[in-house]
Amino acid sequence: MSKLFSPIKLAGLELANRVMIAPMCQYSAEDGCMTDWHMTHLGMLANSGAAMLVVEATHVERHGRITHGCAGLYSDANEAAMERVIRHCRRIGTAKMGIQIAHAGRKASAQRPWEGGGPLKADDPWQTIAPSAIPFGEGWHIPRAMTLDDIVRVRDAFVESAKRAMRIGFDLIELHYAHGYLAHSFLSPVSNKRTDQYGGSLENRMRFGLEIARAVRPVVPKGIPLGARITGSDWRDDGLTADDAVTYSKALKQEGLDFVDISSGGITADTRNPAGLGYNVPIAERVKREAGIVTRVVGLIVTPEQAEAVIAEGKADMVALARAMLNNPRWGWHAAAELAAEVPRANQYLRVGPKMWAPAASRARA
Ligand SMILES: Cc1cc2nc3c(=O)[nH]c(=O)nc-3n(C[C@H](O)[C@H](O)[C@H](O)COP(=O)(O)O)c2cc1C
Numbered sequence: 001m002s003k004l005f006s007p008i009k010l011a012g013l014e015l016a017n018r019v020m021i022a023p024m025c026q027y028s029a030e031d032g033c034m035t036d037w038h039m040t041h042l043g044m045l046a047n048s049g050a051a052m053l054v055v056e057a058t059h060v061e062r063h064g065r066i067t068h069g070c071a072g073l074y075s076d077a078n079e080a081a082m083e084r085v086i087r088h089c090r091r092i093g094t095a096k097m098g099i100q101i102a103h104a105g106r107k108a109s110a111q112r113p114w115e116g117g118g119p120l121k122a123d124d125p126w127q128t129i130a131p132s133a134i135p136f137g138e139g140w141h142i143p144r145a146m147t148l149d150d151i152v153r154v155r156d157a158f159v160e161s162a163k164r165a166m167r168i169g170f171d172l173i174e175l176h177y178a179h180g181y182l183a184h185s186f187l188s189p190v191s192n193k194r195t196d197q198y199g200g201s202l203e204n205r206m207r208f209g210l211e212i213a214r215a216v217r218p219v220v221p222k223g224i225p226l227g228a229r230i231t232g233s234d235w236r237d238d239g240l241t242a243d244d245a246v247t248y249s250k251a252l253k254q255e256g257l258d259f260v261d262i263s264s265g266g267i268t269a270d271t272r273n274p275a276g277l278g279y280n281v282p283i284a285e286r287v288k289r290e291a292g293i294v295t296r297v298v299g300l301i302v303t304p305e306q307a308e309a310v311i312a313e314g315k316a317d318m319v320a321l322a323r324a325m326l327n328n329p330r331w332g333w334h335a336a337a338e339l340a341a342e343v344p345r346a347n348q349y350l351r352v353g354p355k356m357w358a359p360a361a362s363r364a365r366a
Pocket residue numbers: 022023024025026056057100176178179229263298299300301320321322323324
């Protein structure tokens with residue numbers, strides 16, 4: 001019996017299996033509004049066999065977007081455009097739909113990856129904000145250190161976006177607290193040099209993220225899972241470690257969050273993540289064990305056997321895959337066939353049974 005394809009209940013949400021599709025920016029929105037690209041992209045992934053599809057980092061204010069092409073939930077137009085896409089995915093797909101809400105902080109005002117991925121120059125750049133006026137890397141915009149009013153405004157923007165997400169009818173909300181974006185840059189001592197109640201000790205650096213969690217929780221009904229993607233490591237001697245991830249996860253649990261997703265890296269332009277398969281798994285294992293919160297893990301989880309082992313060995317409760325799903329949008333079907341399990345399939349596709357995808361093992365036996 002596959003553990004990867006066993007169901008899990010998250011708050012009031014029943015998920016058919018433990019395979020999630022990680023949020024992936026598409027840089028294809030217009031002033032934050034999703035477009036036809038998203039209809040096709042998300043529509044395709046909604047029929048992957050994964051129990052949950054998490055929509056890309058969706059920004060809570062216009063200047064909180066990474067690029068001009070990033071999705072937002074800061075206007076009625078954004079909400080209407082996203083509602084159209086999500087309604088479509090629900091009608092045609094089998095996955096439950098989640099959303100990641102985010103603020104890019106000092107990594108905002110950037111070019112789309114295929115335009116270079118660096119800071120915007122001529123093309124309508126904007127003033128970025130951060131805990132401290134320290135740029136993300138050489139040549140990047142110098143952010144303005146946030147005032148206490150800015151902190152309140154951004155917190156309230158998270159709440160407003162969460163309300164919009166609830167109106168759209170999402171099944172799950174994930175706060176983006178990783179990858180060097182605003183909340184992560186408050187938590188990390190590398191980017192936060194404040195001397196007020198939001199800087200200095202870990203307790204102070206956690207405050208921004210915890211206050212957002214506390215403000216968002218009441219607008220997300222109890223049955224709907226609310227979680228956060230956090231940093232397992234900054235991969236630098238002067239940065240966050242797995243110990244910090246454990247402490248932060250405990251504190252987020254206390255705020256009523258239902259799960260954490262363990263990712264890592266991205267705090268400065270010159271840090272690199274390890275390249276090994278499942279590089280965040282040992283950190284997730286510690287968080288799951290020591291913080292006692294439902295734990296999802298992401299990062300170079302590629303093969304069905306690898307994903308199965310993570311769950312079967314109790315190292316995480318769920319896995320999230322990003323690039324492997326872009327590479328093979330039926331990853332869930334194929335993995336289920338390999339592991340002799342079932343996945344939900346759209347009626348139109350029922351004739352493609354598991355036997356169509358001869359598992360490697362049975363091929364070898366034949
Ligand atoms: C095209 C692309 C867009 C991404 N956008 C986001 C995003 O919106 N939010 C986020 O937290 N991570 C984002 N990521 C990171 C992935 O969610 C994931 O954490 C990372 O790719 C590692 O997982 P993988 O090895 O399965 O790809 C993105 C990755 C890719 C490849």
